[in-house]
Amino acid sequence: MKTPRRLGSSHKSVLLFLVRCFAYWGLALWGVGRFKQIEEWGTGLTLATLQIAFRAVGQQVHRVGSTLSVGGANVEIVSDCSPHMPFLIFGAVILAFPSSWRRRLLGLVLGAVAIHLFNALRILTLIWILRFRYSWFDFAHVYLWQTGTVLMVFATFALWMRTLPPRREPA
Amino acid sequence: MRFLLLLALWATLAFVPSWLVAQPWQHAIAAVASRLASPAGAVIEIVDLQLYYPFDLGIYLALCLASTWVRWGRRWRAVAAGLPVLILVEIGSLAVALAAMMRGAAGSAQAAEEAQRFAVGVIRVTGLVAAAGAWFYLLGRERLPLAARTR
Numbered sequence: 186m187k188t189p190r191r192l193g194s195s196h197k198s199v200l201l202f203l204v205r206c207f208a209y210w211g212l213a214l215w216g217v218g219r220f221k222q223i224e225e226w227g228t229g230l231t232l233a234t235l236q237i238a239f240r241a242v243g244q245q246v247h248r249v250g251s252t253l254s255v256g257g258a259n260v261e262i263v264s265d266c267s268p269h270m271p272f273l274i275f276g277a278v279i280l281a282f283p284s285s286w287r288r289r290l291l292g293l294v295l296g297a298v299a300i301h302l303f304n305a306l307r308i309l310t311l312i313w314i315l316r317f318r319y320s321w322f323d324f325a326h327v328y329l330w331q332t333g334t335v336l337m338v339f340a341t342f343a344l345w346m347r348t349l350p351p352r353r354e355p356a
Numbered sequence: 357m358r359f360l361l362l363l364a365l366w367a368t369l370a371f372v373p374s375w376l377v378a379q380p381w382q383h384a385i386a387a388v389a390s391r392l393a394s395p396a397g398a399v400i401e402i403v404d405l406q407l408y409y410p411f412d413l414g415i416y417l418a419l420c421l422a423s424t425w426v427r428w429g430r431r432w433r434a435v436a437a438g439l440p441v442l443i444l445v446e447i448g449s450l451a452v453a454l455a456a457m458m459r460g461a462a463g464s465a466q467a468a469e470e471a472q473r474f475a476v477g478v479i480r481v482t483g484l485v486a487a488a489g490a491w492f493y494l495l496g497r498e499r500l501p502l503a504a505r506t507r
Contacts (some may be wrong), residue, residue, distance in 0.1 A: 218474030
């Protein structure tokens with residue numbers, strides 16, 4: 186059975202990993218620019234999830250195009266509200282990391298779910314702030330997008346790393 | 357887990373000064389980037405800016421300071437080595453985004469739309485990707501094999 190390779194401490198393997206990461210990331214950026222369906226799918230999924238979440242707690246919600254009306258607040262879900270960018274970064278790291286394809290697939294699925302749920306929670310929080318603490322909105326929006334998303338991606342990656350088998354030391 | 361908690365703490369602390377200097381910082385970066393991206397003899401006038409700079413620098417600082425497996429001296433050296441590179445990445449990625457948008461605007465409506473999406477992608481997250489990459493190269497890589505062993 187083929188043993189998946191692990192990153193060593195050598196510069197070569199580290200650089201190779203980084204080059205792969207940036208190559209996948211570049212490919213993802215090109216794809217996002219070229220195919221608008223990626224962005225549309227991300228915002229559509231976010232809209233659908235938010236509608237389900239509001240209905241689950243008995244909150245009236247109306248959707249017109251990409252705008253949600255909740256308790257007097259109108260929120261337009263734009264590309265920044267979609268989880269596709271954080272997921273593509275996460276995907277680039279998972280694909281670049283030396284592991285078996287089965288483990289990578291597991292990581293991509295786990296990451297997709299975790300990042301999507303975090304993103305939905307982020308938008309719900311922002312809608313709440315928009316309704317009740319409007320003056321905090323800009324600050325919270327940037328904070329949750331930058332710091333929150335980075336933490337989420339790191340945490341999901343760390344969780345995925347724990348599913349990997351122990352590293353084999355050379356004899 | 358400890359690393360993630362420290363990262364959250366440092367990132368939150370670093371966010372505050374980043375927030376305070378964001379506007380003048382973004383204008384300064386945009387001024388340099390627009391000079392690089394503008395065709396010879398032309399001047400780009402930036403009316404409105406919606407960038408996430410310098411929050412990527414704050415994230416990088418937080419990543420370095422949360423790296424408790426190395427001594428403080430190495431953490432600060434990593435900060436000193438990485439920040440200038442990341443500032444260049446900010447300028448470079450904004451220049452690429454501006455150049456892509458100008459090129460797209462000169463073509464069809466579809467080309468303009470594609471260029472806009474590409475530019476937004478570059479502006480929004482390249483700084484964060486570069487911050488994570490720089491941290492990994494300078495400090496984080498020492499932690500990865502250990503993490504892979506932990507079950």
